[in-house]
Amino acid sequence: MILRTPLAAGHQMQLQLQLLLLPSVLLLVLHLLLCDAKTVNPGDGMQVQHHQMTAEPGLPEPRAYMPDAQHLDFVYHDHEELTRFLRATSARYPNLTALYSIGKSIQGRDLWVMVVSSSPYEHMVGKPDVKYVGNIHGNEPVGREMLLHLIQYFVTSYSSDQYVKWLLDNTRIHILPTMNPDGYAVSKEGTCDGGQGRYNARGFDLNRNFPDYFKQNNKRGQPETDSVKDWISKIQFVLSGSLHGGALVASYPYDNTPNSRLLKGICRSSALCAMFQTYSAAPSLTPDDDVFKHLSLVYARNHAKMSRGVACKSATPAFENGITNGAAWYPLTGGMQDYNYVWYGCMEITLEISCCKFPPAYELKKYWEDNQLSLIKFLAEAHRGVQGFVFDPAGMPIERASIKIKGRDVGFQTTKYGEFWRILLPGYYKVEVFAEGFAPREVEFVIVEQHPTLLNVTLQPSKRLEGIGPMGPGAVPVGGGVGPGGLYRPIPAPQHYRPPVPPYAGAASSDSGIFSTISNGLNSLYSNIFG
Ligand SMILES: *[C@@H]1O[C@H](CO)[C@@H](O)[C@H](O)[C@H]1NC(C)=O
Ligand SMILES: *[C@@H]1O[C@H](CO)[C@@H](O)[C@H](O)[C@H]1NC(C)=O
Ligand SMILES: [Zn+2]
Numbered sequence: 001m002i003l004r005t006p007l008a009a010g011h012q013m014q015l016q017l018q019l020l021l022l023p024s025v026l027l028l029v030l031h032l033l034l035c036d037a038k039t040v041n042p043g044d045g046m047q048v049q050h051h052q053m054t055a056e057p058g059l060p061e062p063r064a065y066m067p068d069a070q071h072l073d074f075v076y077h078d079h080e081e082l083t084r085f086l087r088a089t090s091a092r093y094p095n096l097t098a099l100y101s102i103g104k105s106i107q108g109r110d111l112w113v114m115v116v117s118s119s120p121y122e123h124m125v126g127k128p129d130v131k132y133v134g135n136i137h138g139n140e141p142v143g144r145e146m147l148l149h150l151i152q153y154f155v156t157s158y159s160s161d162q163y164v165k166w167l168l169d170n171t172r173i174h175i176l177p178t179m180n181p182d183g184y185a186v187s188k189e190g191t192c193d194g195g196q197g198r199y200n201a202r203g204f205d206l207n208r209n210f211p212d213y214f215k216q217n218n219k220r221g222q223p224e225t226d227s228v229k230d231w232i233s234k235i236q237f238v239l240s241g242s243l244h245g246g247a248l249v250a251s252y253p254y255d256n257t258p259n260s261r262l263l264k265g266i267c268r269s270s271a272l273c274a275m276f277q278t279y280s281a282a283p284s285l286t287p288d289d290d291v292f293k294h295l296s297l298v299y300a301r302n303h304a305k306m307s308r309g310v311a312c313k314s315a316t317p318a319f320e321n322g323i324t325n326g327a328a329w330y331p332l333t334g335g336m337q338d339y340n341y342v343w344y345g346c347m348e349i350t351l352e353i354s355c356c357k358f359p360p361a362y363e364l365k366k367y368w369e370d371n372q373l374s375l376i377k378f379l380a381e382a383h384r385g386v387q388g389f390v391f392d393p394a395g396m397p398i399e400r401a402s403i404k405i406k407g408r409d410v411g412f413q414t415t416k417y418g419e420f421w422r423i424l425l426p427g428y429y430k431v432e433v434f435a436e437g438f439a440p441r442e443v444e445f446v447i448v449e450q451h452p453t454l455l456n457v458t459l460q461p462s463k464r465l466e467g468i469g470p471m472g473p474g475a476v477p478v479g480g481g482v483g484p485g486g487l488y489r490p491i492p493a494p495q496h497y498r499p500p501v502p503p504y505a506g507a508a509s510s511d512s513g514i515f516s517t518i519s520n521g522l523n524s525l526y527s528n529i530f531g
Contacts, residue, residue, distance in 0.1 A: 072152045074364040076141060076189060079109050079181050085148060086112050086177075093155040096120060096168065102176070103227030106201040109181035111227050116154045117172040118165075124172065125417045126389070128238040128382040131174040132375070133228070136206050136242060136336065138183015139197035142354040142367050143243025147177040149368050150375050167380055174235070179224055180206055192356035193246070200224055207242075208332060210339035214256040214284075217334040228336070232344055236413075238421045239382040240348035241299070241375075242336055245359075247352035248306050249319040250299045252292035255326035255335035255350075257284035284327035286341065287408035291423050295381055296323035296349055302377045303353075304370035312355035326350065345412025347423055385424035385447060388455035390414045390433055398459060401435035406442070433457050 077085060090099040098120035101110040113131075115121075123129060132150070134143035154173070157164045167173075178184055180200055187197025199205050200222055209225040211217055221229075286292060300307040300322035311318040317329065326337065340348035353371055356363075390401040397418025404411040405422060406429065414420045424447045434440045438459035445455050 072149060074145075074368065075361045076145060076364075077148060079178075079185065082144075082148065082177060082181075083110065083112065086114050086151075089151060089155060090114065096155050096158055097151070102231040103223060105180070105182045105224055106222070107182045107185070109185075111176060111179060111181070111224065113231070114151050114175045114177075115172055116151055116168060116175065118158075118169045119172060123235075123417075124170075126387070126419060127170050127172070128387070128421050129172045129174060129235050130239045130379050130382045131176065131232075131237050132241050132243065132379075133176045133179050133336070134243045135178035135180055135184055137198045137244060137357075138178075138180040138185070138200070139187035139191065139194070140243075140245035140354075140357045141178075141184055141187065142245050142359065142364070143351070144177045144184070145364050146243065146353065146368060146371050146375065147175050150372070151175055151177075153372065153376075164376070167376065171379060171382060173379060174237070176228075179228060187358055189358055190360050191358045194357075197358075207336055208334040210334050210336050211343070212256055212333045212335075213254070213338050213342045214258050215333050219334060229339075232340060232346065236415045236419070236421075237340070237344065237346040239295070239379065239423065240337075240340055240346050241378055242348060242350050244350060244352045245354040245357040247312055247316065248310075248322065248355055249329075249352045250296035250306065250323045251326045251329060251337075251350040251352065252289075252296045252323065253286050253326060253338050253341050253348070254284040255332050255338050257282065257327040257331045281328055281330055283325040284331065285325060287410055288341075288347070288423075289325075290425055291347060291385075292349065293323065294425055295347060295378065295423070297321060298381055299349070299351060299374045299378045302374040306353075306374070342410060345410065345422070381423060382421070383452055385422050386429070386431070386445060386453045386455050387419070387421040388457065389418040390420065390435065391418060391456060391458045392438070393458060393460060395458075398435045398438070401433055401438075401459070403434075404432045406430035406432055431455070431457070433459060435459055438462055 072085065086099050090097045096116060096118065098115040100113050100115070102113055103111050105111065117124075132143075132147055134147045135141050154164055154168060158168055159165070182201040183197045183199055185197075202222065204219060204222045204225075206222060206224050208217075209219050209222050210229070297307070303322070306322035309319045309322045317324075319329075326332070326335070335350075337348040337350050340346040351374075354367060359367075386405075390398045390403075392398055397414070397416070399414060399416045399418060401414040401418070401420075402411055403413065403420050403422075405424065412420065412422065426447050426449050428444065428446055430442055430444050432440065432442050439462045441457060441459055443455065443457055445453050447453050
């Protein structure tokens with residue numbers, strides 16, 4: 001632990017308090033890891049210490065809310081205004097930003113992504129790429145505006161804020177302020193609930209439009225979703241946040257569950273619902289649950305009020321510490337966060353940042369004050385855990401080596417530079433590395449709190465087989481081949497990482513029948529009311 005002096009004077013007391021709460025969470029997590037405790041009193045471990053969470057001890061903390069150095073109005077920006085802002089910013093800060101489009105919406109609006117980094121045009125080998133996605137639901141635009149302000153804040157404080165400088169020097173941050181510009185165009189300011197503008201121009205809910213780990217998703221892929229799928233297949237994102245409105249909570253995978261269950265949140269009084277309590281939503285936890293909880297807590301604890309876990313309305317759930325497992329809240333099929341995690345090993349969580357989906361513009365400044373620190377500190381979590389390269393004996397990077405942290409059955413792959421990253425909490429781990437033509441390897445390593453663990457793994461070619469491969473003597477290897485020195489590289493058994501088979505694949509059939517019909521009906525009602 002690193003003891004730090006209190007923040008400089010002038011910072012808001014409230015934010016200071018939250019900063020001070022953060023270390024206690026880390027302590028608790030550590031405590032859980034080391035002591036294998038089953039329950040923890042959230043009052044324990046409270047200490048007036050300030051803990052540096054990132055790779056660079058001695059850095060000052062990011063500032064609590066600071067007014068923008070340059071002006072970006074706290075109003076909603078329509079697509080033309082948003083485009084103009086992004087273009088102007090990238091023209092003004094060519095060394096810190098790059099603007100690209102990942103595709104177009106149905107109605108032809110560009111899906112703009114702004115990269116903010118000291119290396120905006122090129123991936124920095126060995127350093128993580130991270131992302132934020134806003135406005136996937138068109139009528140939930142607070143995140144869209146928050147992301148514009150985040151861009152503005154980054155570029156204007158790079159030279160004056162050491163923390164921002166460190167973050168941008170060591171991370172490439174990709175920001176997609178709106179994934180659903182068409183939905184936004186038909187949404188109405190001041191409308192707190194309901195579905196108008198939620199969907200894309202063809203009426204599809206984009207956060208139900210991704211391939212699903214647990215259930216077959218028969219929804220036709222939409223251009224907005226396809227663009228995002230293509231995007232995340234090309235860049236190895238380590239960490240991601242998807243911004244929503246309609247609740248105040250950080251929600252983490254899985255969103256879906258092998259079993260269909262009814263919802264308990266809206267069922268409090270009715271006798272019918274009580275009967276269905278046994279089907280009520282239950283958590284659907286990933287093997288990286290500790291990490292997802294931690295990431296969610298980082299957001300919630302750095303937020304002005306999320307971690308208080310106060311219900312938005314009396315009829316809506318209150319979330320302990322401001323976080324929830326997605327499925328425990330309500331299960332959904334085809335969500336973006338499960339897809340990011342299962343297919344690409346990107347740790348994405350869903351950030352519900354406003355009780356009202358489309359609050360009046362005069363509240364935006366307050367939302368920015370509430371979320372600014374969370375938005376920044378969350379991204380820095382990409383620098384926690386293990387990172388490194390996989391090489392062959394000649395020191396050449398091995399692309400698409402498959403990696404698993406032992407005991408965490410959702411794997412991931414190396415990039416074309418042989419890089420990998422995985423966010424992990426302090427503890428002892430084993431990594432398993434497989435690559436075509438190489439002997440698999442296991443390596444043990446330790447994660448500490450203060451900095452990421454650097455781990456390079458060299459794989460040795462698989463055994464010399466003297467022409468007697470798995471196909472028998474004399475067989476001509478197809479796509480394999482004889483390497484230097486007569487080294488036969490057999491086509492491997494499919495050891496490569498693939499999205500794993502759902503643990504309870506057989507149970508998915510429970511998706512039909514009366515319970516499921518009721519469940520689905522409630523579910524869409526529920527999601528129209530919330531997030
Ligand atoms: C951008 O970087 C170049 C090369 O390092 C430098 O010469 C130039 O002054 C920088 N421009 C701005 C606007 O910072
Ligand atoms: C791992 O490999 C990278 C890339 O070659 C190198 O820069 C780094 O120093 C190596 N790290 C360790 C701990 O060997
Ligand atoms: Zn939403």
